Amino acid sequence: MLHEKLIRDIEQVVGPAGLITDAERMQSYLSDWRNAYSGKAAMVVRPASTEEVAAVVRLCHQAAVAVVPQGGNTGLCGGSIPDQSGAQVVLSLTRMNAIRAVDTGNETITVEAGVILQNLQEAAAEVGRLFPLSLGAEGSCTVGGILATNAGGTAVLRYGNMRDLTLGLEVVLPDGQIWNGLRGLRKDNTGYDLKHLFIGAEGTLGIITAAVLKLYPAPRSTTTAWVALPSTEAAIELIALMRGQCGDRLTGFEMMSRQSVEFVVNHVAGCNDLFAQVYPWYVLIEVSDTLADAGLAQMLETALADAFEREIVLDAVIASNETQVAGLWAIREGISEAQNHEGPSLKHDISVPVSSIPAFIEAADQRLLEVFPGVRIVAYGHVGDGNLHYNISKPVGSEDAPFKAQAEAIMQVIYDATLQFSGSISAEHGLGQSKREAAVRYKDPLELQLMQAIKTTLDPAGLMNPGKVL
Amino acid sequence: MLHEKLIRDIEQVVGPAGLITDAERMQSYLSDWRNAYSGKAAMVVRPASTEEVAAVVRLCHQAAVAVVPQGGNTGLCGGSIPDQSGAQVVLSLTRMNAIRAVDTGNETITVEAGVILQNLQEAAAEVGRLFPLSLGAEGSCTVGGILATNAGGTAVLRYGNMRDLTLGLEVVLPDGQIWNGLRGLRKDNTGYDLKHLFIGAEGTLGIITAAVLKLYPAPRSTTTAWVALPSTEAAIELIALMRGQCGDRLTGFEMMSRQSVEFVVNHVAGCNDLFAQVYPWYVLIEVSDTLADAGLAQMLETALADAFEREIVLDAVIASNETQVAGLWAIREGISEAQNHEGPSLKHDISVPVSSIPAFIEAADQRLLEVFPGVRIVAYGHVGDGNLHYNISKPVGSEDAPFKAQAEAIMQVIYDATLQFSGSISAEHGLGQSKREAAVRYKDPLELQLMQAIKTTLDPAGLMNPGKVL
Numbered sequence: 001m002l003h004e005k006l007i008r009d010i011e012q013v014v015g016p017a018g019l020i021t022d023a024e025r026m027q028s029y030l031s032d033w034r035n036a037y038s039g040k041a042a043m044v045v046r047p048a049s050t051e052e053v054a055a056v057v058r059l060c061h062q063a064a065v066a067v068v069p070q071g072g073n074t075g076l077c078g079g080s081i082p083d084q085s086g087a088q089v090v091l092s093l094t095r096m097n098a099i100r101a102v103d104t105g106n107e108t109i110t111v112e113a114g115v116i117l118q119n120l121q122e123a124a125a126e127v128g129r130l131f132p133l134s135l136g137a138e139g140s141c142t143v144g145g146i147l148a149t150n151a152g153g154t155a156v157l158r159y160g161n162m163r164d165l166t167l168g169l170e171v172v173l174p175d176g177q178i179w180n181g182l183r184g185l186r187k188d189n190t191g192y193d194l195k196h197l198f199i200g201a202e203g204t205l206g207i208i209t210a211a212v213l214k215l216y217p218a219p220r221s222t223t224t225a226w227v228a229l230p231s232t233e234a235a236i237e238l239i240a241l242m243r244g245q246c247g248d249r250l251t252g253f254e255m256m257s258r259q260s261v262e263f264v265v266n267h268v269a270g271c272n273d274l275f276a277q278v279y280p281w282y283v284l285i286e287v288s289d290t291l292a293d294a295g296l297a298q299m300l301e302t303a304l305a306d307a308f309e310r311e312i313v314l315d316a317v318i319a320s321n322e323t324q325v326a327g328l329w330a331i332r333e334g335i336s337e338a339q340n341h342e343g344p345s346l347k348h349d350i351s352v353p354v355s356s357i358p359a360f361i362e363a364a365d366q367r368l369l370e371v372f373p374g375v376r377i378v379a380y381g382h383v384g385d386g387n388l389h390y391n392i393s394k395p396v397g398s399e400d401a402p403f404k405a406q407a408e409a410i411m412q413v414i415y416d417a418t419l420q421f422s423g424s425i426s427a428e429h430g431l432g433q434s435k436r437e438a439a440v441r442y443k444d445p446l447e448l449q450l451m452q453a454i455k456t457t458l459d460p461a462g463l464m465n466p467g468k469v470l
Numbered sequence: 471m472l473h474e475k476l477i478r479d480i481e482q483v484v485g486p487a488g489l490i491t492d493a494e495r496m497q498s499y500l501s502d503w504r505n506a507y508s509g510k511a512a513m514v515v516r517p518a519s520t521e522e523v524a525a526v527v528r529l530c531h532q533a534a535v536a537v538v539p540q541g542g543n544t545g546l547c548g549g550s551i552p553d554q555s556g557a558q559v560v561l562s563l564t565r566m567n568a569i570r571a572v573d574t575g576n577e578t579i580t581v582e583a584g585v586i587l588q589n590l591q592e593a594a595a596e597v598g599r600l601f602p603l604s605l606g607a608e609g610s611c612t613v614g615g616i617l618a619t620n621a622g623g624t625a626v627l628r629y630g631n632m633r634d635l636t637l638g639l640e641v642v643l644p645d646g647q648i649w650n651g652l653r654g655l656r657k658d659n660t661g662y663d664l665k666h667l668f669i670g671a672e673g674t675l676g677i678i679t680a681a682v683l684k685l686y687p688a689p690r691s692t693t694t695a696w697v698a699l700p701s702t703e704a705a706i707e708l709i710a711l712m713r714g715q716c717g718d719r720l721t722g723f724e725m726m727s728r729q730s731v732e733f734v735v736n737h738v739a740g741c742n743d744l745f746a747q748v749y750p751w752y753v754l755i756e757v758s759d760t761l762a763d764a765g766l767a768q769m770l771e772t773a774l775a776d777a778f779e780r781e782i783v784l785d786a787v788i789a790s791n792e793t794q795v796a797g798l799w800a801i802r803e804g805i806s807e808a809q810n811h812e813g814p815s816l817k818h819d820i821s822v823p824v825s826s827i828p829a830f831i832e833a834a835d836q837r838l839l840e841v842f843p844g845v846r847i848v849a850y851g852h853v854g855d856g857n858l859h860y861n862i863s864k865p866v867g868s869e870d871a872p873f874k875a876q877a878e879a880i881m882q883v884i885y886d887a888t889l890q891f892s893g894s895i896s897a898e899h900g901l902g903q904s905k906r907e908a909a910v911r912y913k914d915p916l917e918l919q920l921m922q923a924i925k926t927t928l929d930p931a932g933l934m935n936p937g938k939v940l
Contacts, residue, residue, distance in 0.1 A: 105706050105825025106856070107713070128714070150659050161657065164634065179916055184823040186855040187631065188894035189620050189670055190901055190909050191939055192921045196666030200659055217717045236575050243577070244598070247687045247760030248718040290717030291769075299761075353654040355575025385656040386576070424658035431660055439660050446649055450928075451662045457927045458920075469661055 003042045003087075006063045010045055010089075013055040018095065020044040029070060029090050030082065037078035037433065040086035041068070048095045050170060050178060050209045057207065058176025060089055066463045067091050069203035071113065071145025074137035076347070077432025079149065079202045079468050088466075093144045096209060099123050107215045108167060108184045113144030113208050120213070129215035132159035136333065147208050150200035152428035157384035158251045159216065161428070162199065168212035169195045174205070174459040184212045197454065202430050203465040205458045219251070219288035223296035224325045225304065228279035228315040229255075232358040235283055237312045239354070239383050242285065245303045249296065252286030254332050256380040263338035263378065263393075264331050271331050275315050283383070284332050332380070339378050339393055343400050346392040346407050350418045351427035354386045364390065364417040371413060372406060374398070387427040390414055415442055431469045439469075473512045473557075476533045480515055480559075483525040488565065490514040499540060499560050500552065507548035507903065510556035511538070518565045520640060520648060520679040527677065528646025530559055536933045537561050539673035541583065541615025544607035546817070547902025549619065549672045549938050558936075563614045566679060569593050577685045578637060578654045583614030583678050590683070599685035602629035606803065617678050620670035622898035627854035628721045629686065631898070632669065638682035639665045644675070644929040654682045667924065672900050673935040675928045689721070689758035693766035694795045695774065698749035698785040699725075702828040705753055707782045709824070709853050712755065715773045719766065722756030724802050726850040733808035733848065733863075734801050741801050745785050753853070754802050802850070809848050809863055814870050816862040816877050820888045821897035824856045834860065834887040841883060842876060844868070857897040860884055885912055901939045909939075 011019050020026050021043045031038035042065065047053045060067050066088045070080040082088040096112040097119070103109070104127050111120055117138040124131035133146065135153035145151075147169070151162045159165065168183040181195055198206055229235055235255050242250050258280050264271045287296050297318055307313040319325045339345040352360045365377055374395025381388035392410055394403035415425045415438060425442050426435050440448065448470070455462075455470055481489050490496050491513045501508035512535070517523045530537050536558045540550040552558040567584040574597050581590055587608040594601035603616065605623035615621075617639070621632045629635065638653040651665055668676055699705055705725050712720050728750050734741045757766050767788055777783040789795045809815040822830045835847055844865025851858035862880055864873035885895045885908060895912050896905050910918065918940075925932075925940055 103823065103825050104710065106823040107710075108823070150663075152657050152659075156657065160634075163663070164630075173916075177916060179920065180914060181917065183892060183894070185821050185892075185894050185897075186824075187622050187626065187821045187852075187857045187897035189622075189898055190894055190896045190905070190913060191670075191917070192675075192924055193620075193633070193666050193670055194917065194920055196663050200661075200663055205662075217714050219717075240575065240577075243760075244687050245760060247689075290713075290715060351655050351657045353573065353576040353578070354656075355573050382657075387657045422653060422655075424653070424655050424660055426660045427655075427657035428659055435660070443660060444650060446647060447651065447661070447664065450649065450664055453927050454662055454924065457923050 006059060006065060007043055009059050010043070010056055013059070014045055014047050014052050018046045018048060018052065020046070029073065029092060032078060032081055033074055037081040039082035039084055041082045041088050041090045042086060044090045044092055046092045046095045050172065053091065053172045053207055053209050054176045054178050056091060057172050057174070061175050061461065061463060064461060064463065065089055066466050068465050069093065069144070069148070069207045071142035071148070072116065072137065072140040074141040075145065075149060075432060076429045077434040079430055079432030080145070081433070083467055091207065093142060093209070100210065102127055103184065104129065106184050108212050109215055110182065110210065110212045111143050112210045113142060115143045117141050117143065117146060124215050125218065128218055130218045131213065132216055133162055133165060143211060144208050147199050147211055148202050149430040152382070152385065152387065154252055154254060154382060156382060157253055158248055163196065165214050166195060166199060166211055167214060169198055169208055170210040171198050171206040171208050174461070174464045182210060182212055200430070202432060202469050204455060204469045205464060217290045220290055220292040221294050221296055222286060222288040223300050224319045224328055225285045225300055226274050226317050226328050227283045227285060227304065227313055228275055229281040229283060229312065230314055232281060232361050234312040235281060235383055236355060236357060238283065238307055241307055241312070242303055246287050246299060249287040249289050251288045252284060253382070253384050254284040254380070255383045256282045256332065256335065257378065259376055260335045260378045260380045261331060263342060264334040267338040267341040268330070268334040271334055274317055277315070279314055284328050335378065335380055339391060342376070342393040344394065344404055345378070346410055348390045348411065348414050349427050349429045350390055350414065350423055350425055351385065351387045352418060352421040352423035354383065356421040357383065357386060357388065360417055360421045360423065363420065364414055367413050367417065368392070368410065372410060375410070385427070411438070433468055436469060476529060476535060477513055479529050480513070480526055483529070484515055484517050484522050488516045488518060488522065490516070499543065499562060502548060502551055503544055507551040509552035509554055511552045511558050511560045512556060514560045514562055516562045516565045520642065523561065523642045523677055523679050524646045524648050526561060527642050527644070531645050531931065531933060534931060534933065535559055536936050538935050539563065539614070539618070539677045541612035541618070542586065542607065542610040544611040545615065545619060545902060546899045547904040549900055549902030550615070551903070553937055561677065563612060563679070570680065572597055573654065574599065576654050578682050579685055580652065580654070580680065580682045581613050582680045583612060585613045587611050587613065587616060594685050595688065598688055600688045601683065602686055603632055603635060613681060614678050617669050617681055618672050619900040622852070622855065622857065624722055624724060624852060626852060627723055628718055633666065635684050636665060636669060636681055637684060639668055639678055640680040641668050641676040641678050644931070644934045652680060652682055670900070672902060672939050674925060674939045675934060687760045690760055690762040691764050691766055692756060692758040693770050694789045694798055695755045695770055696744050696787050696798050697753045697755060697774065697783055698745055699751040699753060699782065700784055702751060702831050704782040705751060705853055706825060706827060708753065708777055711777055711782070712773055716757050716769060719757040719759050719769070721758045722754060723852070723854050724754040724850070725853045726752045726802065726805065727848065729846055730805045730848045730850045731801060733812060734804040737808040737811040738800070738804035741804055744787055747785070749784055754798050805848065805850055809861060812846070812863045814864065814874055815848070816880055818860045818881065818884050819897050819899045820860055820884065820893055820895055821855065821857045822888060822891040822893035824853065826891040827853065827856060827858065830887055830891045830893065833890065834884055837883050837887065838862070838880065842880060845880070855897070881908070903938055906939060
């Protein structure tokens with residue numbers, strides 16, 4: 001058997017500790033945390049160094065066996081799950097979890113792909129710096145995974161996506177060569193910027209093994225507010241007003257529909273409505289500053305009073321202590337879980353230009369409710385990035401099965417509206433296996449052709465995470 | 471003659487106003503502003519729209535004629551100058567100078583490639599926004615040129631390079647197809663990020679015809695200081711201190727050696743020493759804020775007093791009015807011109823990790839003065855980006871010719887030191903034709919191989935700006 005020879009060769013490289021072939025022990029690598037995707041694999045390999053990754057990839061390349069790179073396996077689109085053939089090799093980077101260097105003079109940190117995001121954040125905090133990327137899965141997602149998917153989260157408004165936080169990469173190419181692009185330079189104009197090809201490519205062009213990432217000054221003060229708005233148009237006006245006045249102090253601007261908040265209030269213990277009255281939209285605003293005494297509360301009050309005068313804001317409360325701040329974020333972060341209590345939820349992670357958010361929501365809401373009366377729309381997201389999680393729950397009292405059967409048709413209505421406003425059908429979750437076909441329908445054919453040409457150039461044998469993205 | 475047919479066909483597309491074949495009228499397109507590079511061309515074409523660019527490129531592609539895209543022709547590496555054959559077509563984008571859209575809700579502006587940077591800055595200011603990229607040639611360089619070279623400048627510290635300011639591109643591909651990637655999205659994870667391939671590729675992969683660029687809140691207050699330092703180590707400590715205290719308010723941090731300032735004081739009218747005493751290094755610090763009454767002077771004073779206590783700073787003065795601010799920037803911006811008064815200057819635009827600046831300067835200075843005694847080193851640059859303009863003037867009293875003959879050897883010493891500290895031999899000026907061969911010596915062969923593979927994939931006939939970059 002080809003695989004038996006390959007297993008022996010790979011074991012020579014990674015040792016017994018780096019190889020899993022036992023079906024039961026492989027299990028957690030073969031399905032995602034939501035159990036939405038599962039597959040089979042010839043083996044799971046866990047190399048401990050870049051050289052081991054390179055040697056394993058070289059062996060797989062020689063044997064013409066496909067490799068599925070995997071980080072914390074917290075993705076939402078099945079990008080790190082192998083296919084059903086049982087012929088693919090899952091290559092887990094989780095043992096490569098060293099922080100290789102911290103350079104405060106250069107404001108950079110060099111980390112391996114298997115470092116968990118939260119550990120990276122803590123390493124930055126230890127030297128008085130901030131690594132700003134923050135998202136729900138930060139306790140288990142890894143640097144390699146968030147680079148491969150160009151992850152976003154709540155701090156993108158101020159600090160950008162993972163792509164924007166990256167200065168250099170080390171990548172094992174499909175044939176097992178190591179590209180050392182691990183540079184800590186903020187300016188380097190000596191040809192094509194190759195790192196941007198690998199970031200967001202979901203492991204289809206090579207395996208990211210390490211990265212040089214940017215650090216930022218740690219904020220010394222933060223203030224958070226919960227604001228009620230009459231409309232999505234008001235949210236767009238409010239963020240422009242806040243940006244103009246607070247500049248980069250504005251580090252969070254999360255919008256939620258009444259439906260979203262209602263689900264949380266009904267289902268998440270400890271989360272309650274903050275206002276006696278019910279409002280159609282809410283925004284969680286966070287401002288922060290490197291100064292300890294930056295007068296943020298005063299600044300926020302002034303801006304919100306101005307907005308109140310202009311009737312953009314209907315009500316507002318500023319958190320006065322850590323507990324209150326945590327309570328506000330708990331509402332925002334409770335939406336996904338709360339929605340599960342209302343039956344299956346159809347999730348869509350779209351983006352449009354910020355200025356098109358109101359028109360998008362109006363158009364999508366209207367068409368959805370025409371075609372699928374009674375569905376409940378749970379719209380929330382990062383306004384500053386134009387990124388909406390536009391999720392759908394079944395009508396009250398209806399069964400799961402007929403609702404689930406409409407998933408494809410509902411998705412189509414939402415993606416059509418996204419396209420109408422020049423948006424993206426995957427803002428921050430990537431394509432993986434789940435959105436690959438939709439991408440073919442919703443992306444420019446010329447762009448897909450260029451992507452395919454690059455894929456064929458870098459991975460002519462098609463062995464890097466096949467069946468994902470393209 | 472092939473060219474006569476091509477000229478007729480192209481004239482059909484662009485009309486008489488879009489075509490120059492007269493030798494004298496072509497002249498300004500065939501050499502750069504410094505007269506460092508000059509070439510010949512079959513014609514200069516000036517299309518007025520993306521469709522015209524596409525049609526011209528298609529015709530050239532069919533005729534197997536090479537195209538040299540050109541913007542404001544202000545580059546320093548000969549990237550927009552044709553070769554000596556007289557067979558290439560110069561394609562000037564300067565007639566495509568429309569601002570297509572301003573979207574304040576999305577904080578974006580959509581501009582054509584021929585828009586002059588200063589006009590872009592002014593269009594942003596008209597709607598109360600900032601387009602932050604700023605550099606010496608801003609009165610004549612164009613959007614297409616600064617995208618093709620991923621231009622930097624003095625505001626990179628806070629706002630990033632041109633690459634970081636770009637959300638979407640429209641590109642005419644080597645075969646004349648138009649890729650419409652003109653999206654105004656801050657999050658879009660639907661495959662490979664193609665725009666980053668074209669940015670910084672100096673027209674070797676396609677012709678950028680338009681872009682969606684980010685806008686920022688306009689600062690309402692700015693304060694500027696002139697600071698004397700004992701050493702480059704002190705500059706690294708000072709920038710970390712300033713960043714930690716002022717955060718993103720720090721928008722400028724320009725370091726200059728005494729030699730640099732001395733040349734300016736000696737040769738530029740109106741520029742004088744600010745301190746009675748002479749110091750080895752100086753820094754121009756700029757802080758700015760979106761608030762009108764942000765207390766910047768106070769903040770700067772506190773930070774500098776702290777630095778003075780720690781003996782990082784030896785003397786400092788804060789500008790108290792616009793005239794003084796202009797006077798400080800005049801010193802920084804006068805260096806290049808001042809150096810010309812001392813004979814030919816050998817310019818090197820390198821970067822290293824910020825933390826390696828002191829060691830780089832020490833090593834490069836020492837080796838240079840050993841091998842070329844008496845040369846005068848004019849080192850200055852953007853500390854926050856690790857970007858030094860490390861320029862050399864001849865020894866006092868020596869002739870130009872023998873000094874110029876050492877240019878290659880001097881460059882080699884400097885680039886060797888750059889490599890030793892994992893730096894880049896072209897931080898912000900690109901490779902063009904001048905650094906193409908040096909890149910072959912100083913870049914990782916695997917990286918050059920990947921670049922070549924991408925070039926061959928996108929431009930198999932090698933017709934886009936041949937002889938540049940690769």
